[in-house]
Amino acid sequence: MDVEVALHVNGTPQRLTVDTRTSLLDLLRERLGITGPKKGCDHGQCGACTVLLDGRRVNACLALAVAHDGGNVITIEGLAENGDLHPLQNAFVEADALQCGYCTPGQICSAVAVLDEAAAGVPSYVTPPGASTVSLSDEEIRERLSGNLCRCGAYVNIVRAVRSVAP
Amino acid sequence: MNPFRYERARDAAEASVLLGKTPAAMLLGGGTNLVDLMRLRVAKPEALIDVSRATSDRVELLPGGGLRLGAGMRNTDAAADKTLRARYPVLSQALLSGASGQIRNLATVAGNLLQRTRCVYFQDVSKPCNKREPASGCPAREGYHRNLSILGASDACIATHPSDMAVALMALDARVRIIGAGGERLVPLAELYRLPGDEPQRDTTLQHGDVITHVEIPPLEFAKRSRYRKVRDRASFAFALVSVAGALDIRDGMVRDVRLALGGVAHMPWRARIAEEALRGRPAREDTFREAAAAELRAAQPLRDNAFKVPLAQRSIVRTLLELSAEP
Numbered sequence: 456m457d458v459e460v461a462l463h464v465n466g467t468p469q470r471l472t473v474d475t476r477t478s479l480l481d482l483l484r485e486r487l488g489i490t491g492p493k494k495g496c497d498h499g500q501c502g503a504c505t506v507l508l509d510g511r512r513v514n515a516c517l518a519l520a521v522a523h524d525g526g527n528v529i530t531i532e533g534l535a536e537n538g539d540l541h542p543l544q545n546a547f548v549e550a551d552a553l554q555c556g557y558c559t560p561g562q563i564c565s566a567v568a569v570l571d572e573a574a575a576g577v578p579s580y581v582t583p584p585g586a587s588t589v590s591l592s593d594e595e596i597r598e599r600l601s602g603n604l605c606r607c608g609a610y611v612n613i614v615r616a617v618r619s620v621a622p
Numbered sequence: 623m624n625p626f627r628y629e630r631a632r633d634a635a636e637a638s639v640l641l642g643k644t645p646a647a648m649l650l651g652g653g654t655n656l657v658d659l660m661r662l663r664v665a666k667p668e669a670l671i672d673v674s675r676a677t678s679d680r681v682e683l684l685p686g687g688g689l690r691l692g693a694g695m696r697n698t699d700a701a702a703d704k705t706l707r708a709r710y711p712v713l714s715q716a717l718l719s720g721a722s723g724q725i726r727n728l729a730t731v732a733g734n735l736l737q738r739t740r741c742v743y744f745q746d747v748s749k750p751c752n753k754r755e756p757a758s759g760c761p762a763r764e765g766y767h768r769n770l771s772i773l774g775a776s777d778a779c780i781a782t783h784p785s786d787m788a789v790a791l792m793a794l795d796a797r798v799r800i801i802g803a804g805g806e807r808l809v810p811l812a813e814l815y816r817l818p819g820d821e822p823q824r825d826t827t828l829q830h831g832d833v834i835t836h837v838e839i840p841p842l843e844f845a846k847r848s849r850y851r852k853v854r855d856r857a858s859f860a861f862a863l864v865s866v867a868g869a870l871d872i873r874d875g876m877v878r879d880v881r882l883a884l885g886g887v888a889h890m891p892w893r894a895r896i897a898e899e900a901l902r903g904r905p906a907r908e909d910t911f912r913e914a915a916a917a918e919l920r921a922a923q924p925l926r927d928n929a930f931k932v933p934l935a936q937r938s939i940v941r942t943l944l945e946l947s948a949e950p
């Protein structure tokens with residue numbers, strides 16, 4: 456069943472008619488040709504599809520496009536500003552934090568949100584109970600990025616990249 | 623995925639009416655479980671009624687000292703709420719132990735409570751499953767069951783309830799506020815969930831047309847000393863094999879009061895009332911903790927590949943109580 460959906464994607468307003476079954480991921484990839492977000496599993500298990508939706512990281516494969524009508528979406532394609540890569544994108548290059556690169560757009564979008572969450576004092580499972588601030592130790596980074604799998608096992612350098620940007 | 627109609631409810635009462643009009647309609651929260659089950663063709667709703675913005679998304683103080691969470695509150699926000707973290711650390715920890723940062727940003731409080739079992743046969747429509755298709759059989763007893771029940775199972779079903787948050791809420795005597803065809807009601811979590819018996823298709827006692835609007839947690843002074851311990855196959859982003867939600871009140875070396883619930887062991891979050899009884903009024907020492915844990919697990923009926931959960935649950939209870947008794 457068709458519905459009309461309006462979204463801001465990487466700063467550009469988009470208005471599309473989609474089937475109610477369309478996930479945000481399929482809308483981005485199949486309808487808008489934005490293929491940074493990857494379909495690793497389509498079940499929320501790998502994080503390759505991670506995008507920022509209204510400023511928060513989500514699995515685009517589990518989000519129905521129709522349920523997020525009016526939303527503001529940023530994908531890996533929308534992180535650079537005026538041609539300059541986002542500091543995390545540079546950090547991934549510097550730290551050699553990838554091998555095949557399939558998980559990388561999701562890792563980076565996820566890490567961008569992790570920096571914001573930590574700055575806002577949002578706890579994780581390894582944050583000491585009662586702590587009102589969060590400092591991004593390796594343990595915190597690993598826990599917070601556990602929703603992003605890397606089949607190439609580039610984890611060591613992914614943590615290094617994120618730590619290099621963390622305050 | 624089967625085609626479906628999408629409607630957005632303005633409030634819970636409207637959602638209930640909309641459900642009443644379509645027998646095959648389902649409510650949509652964050653969709654992190656339901657969309658997956660629709661994709662797997664386990665769920666085939668004709669219509670989705672989106673309630674993710676139709677119910678409160680905040681924590682409110684209740685008169686008398688309790689808290690209530692809006693059903694539409696995202697798991698991330700509930701876990702980060704300062705009052706909730708200070709009064710019920712076990713609940714914040716349980717939420718944070720579940721799923722991933724991305725999923726918790728989408729997942730709602732009500733959706734978390736009503737997520738379905740992760741039994742592999744339930745999720746695979748090419749296999750029989752009494753929960754998915756009543757009277758079709760249960761391959762899990764003979765097949766893959768290392769993640770399934772050791773307590774309260776039936777011949778028909780050995781599924782476990784996967785929610786971490788629900789285990790903490792069970793220990794805290796939480797209740798859910800529901801709007802349904804007959805008006806509004808409050809149901810204790812212990813009566814919301816059920817054991818499978820010969821109707822494993824029913825996870826809960828909810829009726830079609832019921833919409834959860836809030837979760838209410840009564841005041842529990844000593845819950846500021848509470849914690850959630852989760853044991854799983856990997857360090858993060860995995861469902862519990864066994865988990866323990868505990869709160870402990872010690873005076874002069876004696877257990878004055880205690881709350882304990884187990885996850886990963888039964889069709890519902892398992893309130894460990896036998897262990898609680900065995901602890902009250904006894905010395906807060908490891909030998910007492912061991913006896914209490916053993917007493918709770920005495921009724922366990924493990925299967926070929928999940929017998930490890932019996933000692934694991936006992937040790938997890940003991941460890942949780944030891945850690946709680948060492949807290950300042």
Ligand SMILES: Cc1cc2nc3c(=O)[nH]c(=O)nc-3n(C[C@H](O)[C@H](O)[C@H](O)COP(=O)(O)OP(=O)(O)OC[C@H]3O[C@@H](n4cnc5c(N)ncnc54)[C@H](O)[C@@H]3O)c2cc1C
Nearest residue numbers: 499651652653654655656720721730733734736785786834
């Ligand atoms: C890869 C992965 C790993 C996970 N790991 C964990 C884990 O370790 N621990 C854990 O606890 N969970 C885990 N989860 C599950 C996750 O917590 C749930 O999917 C989530 O909490 C469901 O919330 P939702 O709002 O997305 O629900 P939905 O998927 O939208 O809905 C779930 C059910 O709730 C019903 N519902 C929704 N709102 C209401 C309402 N207001 N009233 C009545 N019924 C309602 C829906 O009809 C549906 O039946 C995991 C999920 C995934 C995909």
Ligand code: FES
Nearest residue numbers: 495496497502516
């Ligand atoms: S494709 Fe979305 S989590 Fe794997």
Ligand code: FES
Nearest residue numbers: 554556605606607
């Ligand atoms: S770099 Fe290959 S999956 Fe991560």
